[in-house]
Amino acid sequence: MTENKDYELEHKEFIILGLVSESISGSHAYSINKRIEERGMRNWTNIGKSSIYRIINDLEKKDLVSSNEEEYDNRKRRIYKITDNGFRILKEKVYNVLNEFGGHNDEDFYVAFSMLPLLTLNEQIETISNSIELNKVAKKDLEDMVSQIPHMPLNVRGLFIHPIKIIQTNIEFLQESLEEIKNGGRIVDPETFGK
Numbered sequence: 001m002t003e004n005k006d007y008e009l010e011h012k013e014f015i016i017l018g019l020v021s022e023s024i025s026g027s028h029a030y031s032i033n034k035r036i037e038e039r040g041m042r043n044w045t046n047i048g049k050s051s052i053y054r055i056i057n058d059l060e061k062k063d064l065v066s067s068n069e070e071e072y073d074n075r076k077r078r079i080y081k082i083t084d085n086g087f088r089i090l091k092e093k094v095y096n097v098l099n100e101f102g103g104h105n106d107e108d109f110y111v112a113f114s115m116l117p118l119l120t121l122n123e124q125i126e127t128i129s130n131s132i133e134l135n136k137v138a139k140k141d142l143e144d145m146v147s148q149i150p151h152m153p154l155n156v157r158g159l160f161i162h163p164i165k166i167i168q169t170n171i172e173f174l175q176e177s178l179e180e181i182k183n184g185g186r187i188v189d190p191e192t193f194g195k
Helices: 010-019 031-037 051-063 084-099 106-112 121-147 154-182
Strands: 065-073 075-082
Touching: 010 031, 010 051, 010 075, 010 084, 010 106, 031 051, 031 075, 051 065, 051 075, 075 084, 084 106, 084 121, 121 154
Parallel strands: none
Antiparallel strands: 065 075
């Protein structure tokens, strides 16, 4: 097994490792695929059923998950669990993505946000607060640019106006999330995390 202390997760690895981490008792590939389907994850990420097995095997080779065989309904199936190294790398990725989300289109943001329970309450508050500030800076930068080109045609101004609207929505979402976190809102799905 390879030791990957500073391994950088690719998007699909991030998704699968996160799903494996949700269950203390372990997950098998079918249950991971089922959760992807139930959560509509294929609407915002490109992960096929057949790639789940390849990704899990790659994660195991990198010592981010471990596996063993169990008998279930007179059949053997492989159960995967996150390793300590895998958990450390996953938590760092969640923290970094949430902490550095500045309003740009980042497919990892949705994955990281879905794994918010991996962070402590203080880390949740810190990362979401930092993201709000980064989004505010990005919005102001775009607003400054658009103010310099007021007489440009819509096809040029729209390249600034549309992202400004998206960033404003990000800010509102992040602020609402932060308030819910601070007010003790329920963020852990009892059906997944902590099983």
